[in-house]
Amino acid sequence: MTGLKLEVEGDTVVVVTRHFAAPPEKVFRAHTDPAIVQRWMLGPDGWTMPVCLLEARPGGRIRYEWSDGQGNGFYLTGEFLELDPPHRILHVERMHLPDPTPDNRIETRFEADGAGTKMTMRMTLPDAQTRAAMLETGMEHGMEASYQRLEALEA
Amino acid sequence: MTVTSLDTTFAALADPTRRAILAQLATGEATVGELAKPFAISQPAVSRHVRVLVDAGLVLQRVEGTKRPCRLAPAALTELDAYLDLLRRALETNYQRLDRLLADDDC
Numbered sequence: 540m541t542g543l544k545l546e547v548e549g550d551t552v553v554v555v556t557r558h559f560a561a562p563p564e565k566v567f568r569a570h571t572d573p574a575i576v577q578r579w580m581l582g583p584d585g586w587t588m589p590v591c592l593l594e595a596r597p598g599g600r601i602r603y604e605w606s607d608g609q610g611n612g613f614y615l616t617g618e619f620l621e622l623d624p625p626h627r628i629l630h631v632e633r634m635h636l637p638d639p640t641p642d643n644r645i646e647t648r649f650e651a652d653g654a655g656t657k658m659t660m661r662m663t664l665p666d667a668q669t670r671a672a673m674l675e676t677g678m679e680h681g682m683e684a685s686y687q688r689l690e691a692l693e694a
Numbered sequence: 695m696t697v698t699s700l701d702t703t704f705a706a707l708a709d710p711t712r713r714a715i716l717a718q719l720a721t722g723e724a725t726v727g728e729l730a731k732p733f734a735i736s737q738p739a740v741s742r743h744v745r746v747l748v749d750a751g752l753v754l755q756r757v758e759g760t761k762r763p764c765r766l767a768p769a770a771l772t773e774l775d776a777y778l779d780l781l782r783r784a785l786e787t788n789y790q791r792l793d794r795l796l797a798d799d800d801c
Binding site: 543545546547555557559561575578580581582583667674677 | 705789
C-alpha cells in the first residue's frame with residue numbers, strides 16, 4: 540500500500556503524504572528534473588504537459604502548461620525559494636485560469652522510509668476561501684478522469 | 695455534493711470557534727447553553743455560530759420544550775471526506791505514473 544493521505548489542517552493548510560518504493564535521491568530528482576516531471580504530473584488520462592520549465596535553484600522559475608490536445612488547457616507558474624537535495628523543496632506556485640490564483644506556498648519533504656521514501660507535501664494558502672477554491676479546482680480536474688474512463692467504458 | 699454546498703461547508707469549518715463546537719458535539723448532544731460554557735463569548739454569539747453550522751448541514755438541532763439540543767450531522771462530514779477522496783484519487787493517478795517511471799528505472 541502506498542497510503543496516500545490528503546488532509547486539511549486548520550484554516551489554510553493541506554497536507555499530502557505518500558510512500559514511494561524508490562529512495563529519496565530518485566524521488567527528489569523526479570520532482571525537480573523537467574524531463575521526468577513532464578512524464579507524470581499530467582492529471583487525467585489524455586492530458587499532456589507540452590511546456591515544463593523547472594529551474595531548480597533558489598529564485599529559479601517554474602512553469603507548467605497542460606493541454607488536453609483539443610484546445611483546452613491551463614498553466615501554472617511559480618518560483619523556487621529553497622532547495623536542500625534530496626530532503627526538501629520550498630516553492631510558491633499559482634494557477635492561471637487564466638487569472639492568477641493567490642500564491643500557494645508548498646514545502647515538500649522527502650525522508651528515507653525503509654528502502655523507500657516518505658514524501659510530505661505541506662501546502663499553505665493565504666486564507667480559507669482560497670483553500671476551498673484550490674480543492675475545488677483540483678477536484679474538477681480529477682473528476683474529468685473519472686468521466687473520461689466512464690465514457691471509454693460506455694463506448 | 696455541489697460546489698456551492700462545499701463552499702458553505704468549508705466556510706463553516708473555517709472558524710476556530712465553530713470547529714471547537716463541532717469537537718464538543720463529537721462527544722455527544724449538547725444545548726447552546728452547554729456549548730457556550732467553555733467560550734469567552736455570549737450565548738447569542740454561540741447561537742449564531744450554531745446557526746451557521748446548521749445551515750451548512752454539519753449540525754442538527756431539535757426542539758425539546760424550551761431547549762434546542764444540538765448534535766453532529768454525521769452525513770455532512772462523510773460527504774466532505776468523500777469529496778476529499780476524489781482529490782486523493784486524482785493525485786494518486788499522477789503518483790502511480792511516477793511509481794512506474796521509478797520502477798522502470800527510466801529516471
